[in-house]
Amino acid sequence: MDLKTYEALGLHRSMSDEPMREVNGRSNREIQNQLSTPGDRQYHPNPEAYPAEGAPRGTVRSYRDWDGAKVFAGTRRDLWIYTPAGFDPAGAAPALMVFQDGGGYLDRSGPVRAAAVFDTMTAAGEMGPTVGVFVMPGRKEGMADQRQRSIEYDSVTDDYARFLVEDVLPFVESEIGCRLTTDPARRTICGISSGGICAFTAAWYRPEAFGRVMSHCGSFTAIRGGHNYPYLIRSTDRKPIRVWMQSGAGDADIPLGSWPQANHAVAASLAYAGYDHKFVFGEGSHNLRHAGAVFADALRWLWRA
Numbered sequence: 001m002d003l004k005t006y007e008a009l010g011l012h013r014s015m016s017d018e019p020m021r022e023v024n025g026r027s028n029r030e031i032q033n034q035l036s037t038p039g040d041r042q043y044h045p046n047p048e049a050y051p052a053e054g055a056p057r058g059t060v061r062s063y064r065d066w067d068g069a070k071v072f073a074g075t076r077r078d079l080w081i082y083t084p085a086g087f088d089p090a091g092a093a094p095a096l097m098v099f100q101d102g103g104g105y106l107d108r109s110g111p112v113r114a115a116a117v118f119d120t121m122t123a124a125g126e127m128g129p130t131v132g133v134f135v136m137p138g139r140k141e142g143m144a145d146q147r148q149r150s151i152e153y154d155s156v157t158d159d160y161a162r163f164l165v166e167d168v169l170p171f172v173e174s175e176i177g178c179r180l181t182t183d184p185a186r187r188t189i190c191g192i193s194s195g196g197i198c199a200f201t202a203a204w205y206r207p208e209a210f211g212r213v214m215s216h217c218g219s220f221t222a223i224r225g226g227h228n229y230p231y232l233i234r235s236t237d238r239k240p241i242r243v244w245m246q247s248g249a250g251d252a253d254i255p256l257g258s259w260p261q262a263n264h265a266v267a268a269s270l271a272y273a274g275y276d277h278k279f280v281f282g283e284g285s286h287n288l289r290h291a292g293a294v295f296a297d298a299l300r301w302l303w304r305a
Contacts, residue, residue, distance in 0.1 A: 048120040051120045058082050061175065070167055085123075102135045185242075218247070220257075249284075264279075
């Protein structure tokens, strides 16, 4: 397809930037009805989200309005750094896990409760010292928060990977007093929705920086080019990454695309291309309920030898 035809069909625009636009009586606003459905009722935080009484707990440091980004210059965002109980900066370089929309994963009463799961698995000897980095999307004066999030998360470019590698992780290392591991098999990236495709994109462009991917309800749809991933995965030399994905029958279905269909297509392409991957498809909707129910098992699968 030539560029003139591509633009004439409006394929160079994202409907995500036009939330009020209706097509065939349907609009992207319908996603609000798909954030919670009866299919979610069966999902509850996994047992590892409830550490045993007296179990050692890690430390979470909070950084509000962090403005150290150069890649996304002019933005402010909240982020948190988790270090496990007894963390010794003089010890071996710790593993890393980065979370987009990090507040939702860190929420102590939320569906995932990642820090608590880390505490349980660390105490059980199922994971070594691991630093968790929980990052929120940026806020920029003059830019709607949702649009800034979409630019950071949905764009099929290396910008977000560069933001992590060049801006966030050096800051994290300065705060924890040591270097993080450089082994990509011990560097995991995770997110939901646009944060899910963002995790995949970061590993796609920088597999040497992120060798493990966890995507929940990933937005592999026509937002900013993510619907092209099934073809790209099939037609590109296999990347050295391991991918765990989750979606559900009640996931989003709007003009931008069908999330269940898109995630099935990506999973099928990963299988076709010979990737080490796992796709868990349930009955839930566009949220973290199912993700939280299987979070510890997903970590075990991603981090297996």
